[in-house]
Each structure stands twice: as structure tokens, then as C-alpha cells.
Amino acid sequence: MDVENRKWQWAAHAVLILLSLACVLPFILLFMASITDEKTIVSNGYSFFPSRISFSAYEYLWNQSNQIFHAYGITVLVTVIGTFASLVITSLLAYPLSRRDLPGGQFIAFVVFFTLLFNGGLVPTYMVYTQVLDVKNTLLALLLPWLLLNGFNVLLMRTFFQTTVPLAVLESASIDGAGEFKTYYRIVLPLSLPILATVGMFQGLAYWNDWNNGLVFVTEPDLFSLQNVLNRIMNDIQFLTTSGGAGSSQALAALPSETFRMAIAVIGVVPILIAYPFFQKYFVRGMTIGAVKG
Amino acid sequence: MATIAHRKKRRSLRRFVPLYLMLVPGLAYLVLNNYLPLFGLSIAFKNIDYSKGIWGSDWIGFDNFEYLFKTSDALLITRNTLLYNAVFIVLGLGLAIAVAILLNEIKNRFASRLYQSVIILPFLISIILVSYLVYAMLSTDTGFFNKTLLPALGIEPIAWYTEPKYWPYILTFVHLWKGVGYNCIVFLAAIIGIDGEYYEAARLDGASKWLQIRKITIPMITPVIIMLMLLAIGRIFYADFGLFYQVPLNSGALFETTNVIDTYVFRGLMQLGDIGMSSAAGFYQSVVGFVLVLISNSIVRKINKENALF
Numbered sequence: 279m280d281v282e283n284r285k286w287q288w289a290a291h292a293v294l295i296l297l298s299l300a301c302v303l304p305f306i307l308l309f310m311a312s313i314t315d316e317k318t319i320v321s322n323g324y325s326f327f328p329s330r331i332s333f334s335a336y337e338y339l340w341n342q343s344n345q346i347f348h349a350y351g352i353t354v355l356v357t358v359i360g361t362f363a364s365l366v367i368t369s370l371l372a373y374p375l376s377r378r379d380l381p382g383g384q385f386i387a388f389v390v391f392f393t394l395l396f397n398g399g400l401v402p403t404y405m406v407y408t409q410v411l412d413v414k415n416t417l418l419a420l421l422l423p424w425l426l427l428n429g430f431n432v433l434l435m436r437t438f439f440q441t442t443v444p445l446a447v448l449e450s451a452s453i454d455g456a457g458e459f460k461t462y463y464r465i466v467l468p469l470s471l472p473i474l475a476t477v478g479m480f481q482g483l484a485y486w487n488d489w490n491n492g493l494v495f496v497t498e499p500d501l502f503s504l505q506n507v508l509n510r511i512m513n514d515i516q517f518l519t520t521s522g523g524a525g526s527s528q529a530l531a532a533l534p535s536e537t538f539r540m541a542i543a544v545i546g547v548v549p550i551l552i553a554y555p556f557f558q559k560y561f562v563r564g565m566t567i568g569a570v571k572g
Numbered sequence: 573m574a575t576i577a578h579r580k581k582r583r584s585l586r587r588f589v590p591l592y593l594m595l596v597p598g599l600a601y602l603v604l605n606n607y608l609p610l611f612g613l614s615i616a617f618k619n620i621d622y623s624k625g626i627w628g629s630d631w632i633g634f635d636n637f638e639y640l641f642k643t644s645d646a647l648l649i650t651r652n653t654l655l656y657n658a659v660f661i662v663l664g665l666g667l668a669i670a671v672a673i674l675l676n677e678i679k680n681r682f683a684s685r686l687y688q689s690v691i692i693l694p695f696l697i698s699i700i701l702v703s704y705l706v707y708a709m710l711s712t713d714t715g716f717f718n719k720t721l722l723p724a725l726g727i728e729p730i731a732w733y734t735e736p737k738y739w740p741y742i743l744t745f746v747h748l749w750k751g752v753g754y755n756c757i758v759f760l761a762a763i764i765g766i767d768g769e770y771y772e773a774a775r776l777d778g779a780s781k782w783l784q785i786r787k788i789t790i791p792m793i794t795p796v797i798i799m800l801m802l803l804a805i806g807r808i809f810y811a812d813f814g815l816f817y818q819v820p821l822n823s824g825a826l827f828e829t830t831n832v833i834d835t836y837v838f839r840g841l842m843q844l845g846d847i848g849m850s851s852a853a854g855f856y857q858s859v860v861g862f863v864l865v866l867i868s869n870s871i872v873r874k875i876n877k878e879n880a881l882f
Contacts, residue, residue: 282780286677287679289674290674290675290677290678291683294671294675297671297687297752298686298687298690301690301691301749302690302693304705304708304709305693307705307716308704311708319714320714323713323715323716323718323719323720324708324709324714325716325720367597370594370595370598371594371595371598374591374592374595375595377591386599390602393606393607395862395866396858396862397606397609397610397858398609398610398612398613398858399609399854399857400837400838400850400854401612401615401837401841402608402609402610402611402613402615403612404841405609405615406604406609409626410608411604422601423605426601427598427601427602429602429606457590458590486698487699489698489699489700489818490814493842494842505698508704509700509818512700512704512707513821513822536714539704540704546698546701547701550696550697551693551696554689554696558689561692
């Protein structure tokens with residue numbers, strides 16, 4: 279029995295070490311590429327063990343690129359505002375729905391739930407956000423479409439309120455003369471920090487990583503988020519290499535170089551890697567909260 | 573008496589006014605983001621003419637659909653979307669279950685947590701960054717494959733971004749790589765929830781580990797497997813837009829194996845200005861997708877009412 283157990287331990291560790299390497303190595307390659315000497319990349323390609331190391335990409339990043347820091351600022355701003363607004367709106371919608379005595383609550387819950395089953399897709403949504411409410415090239419374009427409120431989060435939060443905030447507490451607050459708003463932010467929210475952290479983390483990640491809204495609704499470089507800048511740089515270099523011809527090498531030289539591109543990608547990942555350990559437990563909890571029903 | 577009851581009812585309704593007010597911002601957003609676009613689905617039946625406005629454009633019935641289904645694109649994007657998703661569902665769930673079972677075997681808690689943290693990393697980053705990581709591997713002139721790995725194996729460099737035949741494997745690999753950590757943790761939670769007494773009894777009877785996995789672990793997590801599978805089947809008409817658009821760098825040479833409904837709709841709207849085709853394809857996706865959700869949910873309900881969404 280012991281021998282069998284030990285075999286399983288070895289096998290499990292072996293498989294998981296291989297999988298972990300597969301998950302980590304591309305990040306290491308990205309990082310190594312960002313600290314490789316530019317000429318070395320051109321001749322030897324991206325390598326885990328570059329023959330010449332250089333931090334010039336980061337120096338360039340630090341010294342010259344206002345645009346990158348501007349984009350970084352946009353990403354931070356959108357993530358902070360978006361996550362906060364999303365938490366406020368989501369919890370405001372979830373709390374009344376968690377109250378079983380609310381007349382019409384069932385119907386409103388269905389209205390929320392239905393959005394999970396059926397959606398209009400890209401073209402009609404694009405039309406609404408450009409024709410009905412013109413968000414093109416505004417900060418709202420990065421905040422509103424698709425991201426701000428997710429019906430799944432509303433139902434998740436509603437279930438949490440129903441199961442963890444005791445009805446007796448709500449009733450005694452009401453007897454003590456607390457209004458509904460007061461009950462909501464003095465009692466319900468403080469008791470619900472775990473779910474707020476979970477939803478906040480998912481929303482924060484969604485805003486930080488979003489590139490779709492920028493791609494669809496933003497053409498003004500001043501409003502590009504970091505992801506949009508990364509997207510643009512990739513496309514432009516690709517454009518230059520496929521169109522070829524005279525002058526392209528000059529244009530290529532003027533663009534951020536290979537290592538510089540990788541350095542921007544690195545500074546895009548680092549905040550997630552730093553923040554994740556703090557949120558890990560909420561992350562796992564959020565993924566495993568099962569009971570979400572319409 | 574009646575007036576007292578009436579007054580009581582009015583007072584109690586007034587009690588709910590603050591609660592209704594709280595609903596307003598969220599519902600207003602859902603109307604804007606989710607319900608107004610449903611009316612916009614009618615665009616698929618119109619000949620959009622910006623000078624007349626969206627709502628004033630002429631109705632043309634099913635013409636857009638006729639054009640769409642006459643092209644070879646319709647079949648290609650439907651085939652690609654369905655095949656990729658089918659492969660993703662089978663391999664994705666299979667891999668996640670296998671990894672979750674192995675993770676559960678690991679006794680060393682520190683190692684187990686470390687593995688979990690590491691394999692979730694790809695899930696946390698944007699698909700744009702994934703496209704960078706893939707590019708670092710596959711770039712024709714400077715990629716790790718063409719410059720280091722393939723020469724070491726004595727294979728000629730490959731122009732990855734212009735050869736469609738490799739992309740079904742690349743995209744499947746990238747999808748599995750990005751998603752395995754997330755799904756595996758869902759399954760791990762289910763496995764941890766299994767009562768330890770079953771394994772105890774099996775051990776006393778001399779059952780091997782492999783037998784325990786087959787006869788206890790798998791059957792106990794089958795409800796979770798079925799539920800995730802049916803949810804995925806309900807979404808089989810929706811492709812991961814970022815994966816199919818960003819990772820192949822929107823390379824036209826690869827469309828044969830990378831074009832899916834979502835990328836087709838996007839290119840139609842944003843790059844070709846062909847709103848008719850694009851909205852018809854989008855409508856086709858929304859409606860077939862909705863029907864599939866309803867069907868898969870009713871199957872879940874038949875199996876286990878608890879697991880059904882509605």
C-alpha cells in the first residue's frame with residue numbers, strides 16, 4: 279500500500295511540475311526577451327538564456343514614453359472607477375432582490391437572469407452605444423459596454439445576502455428605525471465583505487484586461503488603455519513586416535523595438551502577479567459558490 | 573375596516589420605495605446594455621442606410637440571410653465554431669479532471685498550493701498578452717521555435733502565421749493552457765467535498781488508488797462534469813473572440829482555420845462595413861445559441877433538477 283502511495287505521489291508531482299513549467303516558461307521567456315540586447319534578439323531570436331543582457335528597454339520606457347504611462351494611467355483609472363461603480367450598482371441591485379418580501383422581486387430577478395441566456399451580440403450593442411448613447415472616444419466607452427454589470431454577479435451576491443445576512447438582524451435594524459439605505463450600507467455591506475472582494479476581484483481583472491471596448495469604440499490614442507497600446511504595437515509591426523517594401527525598415531526603427539514591446543507586456547502583467555496572492559482565497563471561493571439560480 | 577387595511581397596504585408599499593430606488597441604476601444599465609440591443613436584432617432584416625438612420629432604414633426580409641448562407645463563409649464559420657468548441661469541451665474537461673485528481677493526491681500542502689497558484693496564472697492575463705507569449709514562441713524571424721527549438725531538432729523553420737494547417741493545434745493548446753487552471757480548481761473543490769469514509773472503506777477492502785478513482789472519485793463528481801459540459805454545449809455557438817482574433821494576429825492567410833462566427837461578425841462590422849452580413853450572422857448566432865441553452869438546460873433538468881439553471 280505504501281509503495282503504491284509513494285508511486286502516486288511521484289506521478290502526481292511529476293505531472294504537476296511539467297504543467298507548472300508549461301504555465302510559467304512563456305512568462306519567463308517574455309521577461310528574458312525584455313532584458314535581452316536588441317541586436318541579440320535580431321540575430322538569435324528570443325531565448326531563455328540570452329547571450330547579452332541589456333536593460334535599455336526599461337531605460338527607454340522610464341525616460342521617454344509618456345504615451346505608455348498615459349495608457350497605464352487610463353488602465354488604472356478605468357479599473358478603479360469601473361470596479362467601484364460595478365460593486366455599488368451590483369450590490370444595490372442584489373440587496374432588494376435578496377429581500378423575499380419585496381413585491382415583484384421574482385419578476386425583476388428574472389429580468390436580470392434573462393440577460394444571461396440571450397443577448398443581442400456585437401452589432402446591435404454597437405448600434406446602441408454609438409447611435410442611442412454616443413460613447414465613441416469617451417472614457418465611458420471603456421467603462422460601460424458589456425463590463426459594468428454582470429447578471430451572474432448580481433445573482434451570486436443576492437444568494438450571498440440571503441444566506442449570510444440573518445433576517446433577524448435586518449428586522450431589528452428596521453425596528454430601531456434604520457431606513458433601507460442605512461441598513462444596506464451599515465449592516466448588509468459590512469457583513470458581505472467576502473462576496474464584495476470576490477466580485478470586485480473578477481471585475482477588476484475584467485477591466486484591467488479589457489481590450490475589446492477600446493478596439494470597438496476608441497480610435498483616439500489618448501484614450502488607449504495599456505492593452506490597446508499593446509494590441510496596436512503588435513498589429514503595426516505585423517503590418518510593416520507583411521507589407522514590406524522600401525521605407526519600412528526606417529519606420530520599424532522608429533517604432534518601439536522588439537525588447538521594448540516585451541518590456542511593456544511585462545509591466546502589464548506584473549500588477550496582476552503582485553495583486554493575485556492577496557485575492558487568491560476570494561478567487562477560489564468565488565469560483566466554487568455554486569448556488570446561483572434564477 | 574377597508575380603509576385601514578388599504579392605508580396599511582399603502583404604508584407597507586411606501587416602505588419598499590427605497591428598495592425600488594436601489595434597483596434603478598442596475599436595471600437602467602441592463603435596459604441599455606442588454607435589452608435595447610435585443611430590439612437592435614431587427615437590423616438583420618434591414619438594409620442599413622446611415623442617411624436614413626438605423627430605425628428608418630428599409631425592411632428587406634430575409635435577404636441578408638440569403639446572401640450570408642449563399643457564401644461559403646457561413647458553412648466555414650459554423651463548422652469552425654462547432655468543431656473547435658467540441659474539441660475544447662472534451663479535452664478541456666478531461667484535462668481539468670485529470671489534473672484535479674492528481675492535485676488532490678498531493679499530500680504536501682505547500683506544494684499543492686504552489687501548483688494551484690502557478691497553473692491559474694494563464695487565466696489571469698489578457699488574451700493580448702497571450703498573443704505576445706505565443707508570438708515570442710512562434711514569430712517567424714525571432715521566435716523561440718524557429719530560432720532555437722526547431723534547429724536543435726533539425727527541422728526547417730516554419731512560417732507559423734501563414735500556415736493554416738498548424739492552427740487547430742496551436743489554438744487548442746492555447747485554449748487548454750489558459751483554461752485548465754480555472755476548471756481544475758472547480759473540480760478540485762468538488763473532489764475535496766467527497767466524504768473521506770468512502771476511500772477509507774475502499775482501502776480496507778484493498779482497492780487500489782486507480783480503482784478508487786474510477787469507482788469513487790469519478791462517479792461522485794459526475795454531476796459537476798455533466799453540468800459544466802451542458803453549460804458549455806449551451807454556449808457551443810459562441811467562440812472565444814480574443815482567442816481566434818488576437819492569437820493568430822488577425823492574419824488573413826489563416827482564416828480557413830481561424831475564422832469563427834464571432835470574428836466574422838466583428839470583421840464584417842468593423843473592417844468591411846458589411847452590416848447586413850454581419851448582423852445576419854450575429855442574429856443566427858444569438859437565436860441558435862439561445863435555443864441550445866434552452867435545450868441543454870432542459871436536459872440538465874431531466875437529469876437533476878438541482879443543477880438546472882432555471
